[in-house]
Amino acid sequence: MALDSITIMVQYKIKKKKLAKATSAILDYIEMVKKNEPGTTEYKVFQDENDRTLFVHLMSFADKASKKTHEKSAHLKQLKKILVPISKGKAVYTNMLTIKPVKPQEHVDEIKKDTPSHEPI
Numbered sequence: 001m002a003l004d005s006i007t008i009m010v011q012y013k014i015k016k017k018k019l020a021k022a023t024s025a026i027l028d029y030i031e032m033v034k035k036n037e038p039g040t041t042e043y044k045v046f047q048d049e050n051d052r053t054l055f056v057h058l059m060s061f062a063d064k065a066s067k068k069t070h071e072k073s074a075h076l077k078q079l080k081k082i083l084v085p086i087s088k089g090k091a092v093y094t095n096m097l098t099i100k101p102v103k104p105q106e107h108v109d110e111i112k113k114d115t116p117s118h119e120p121i
Contacts, residue, residue: 005041006067007096010057018086019052025082026055032075039066053088058096 014022026045033043039062048054061067070076 004063005060005098006064007042007058007060007098008067009094009096010059010091011094012055012083012091013051013053013088014055014083015086015088016053022055022083022086023047025079029075029079032073033070036073036075037066037070039063040070041066 030043030045033040037043040059041062042058042060044058046056046058048056059070061070
């Protein structure tokens, strides 16, 4: 992913009697995202195995412009129209960071000291 990519997690609960309606709307929505948002590099929806009312959306955007396109899309407005009235409480949005390996400086220095030179002695 690009350096300026944006990843967001959204969690919310749906009323038990409305799960079929929510699932159907979410599946339609995912298709619309795939067809209409080339800047949305990933869009996955998960349902908690033990609490089927809990949904988690994980989405990544190529950049801020792609995120804005997603936020202003007609299909997102439509999904919210369906889900908000059948949700329990408010959705929780979390901005995510990708974990990148970092070599501690002292470890790098240690390797340099212990690495034999390739020059003849």
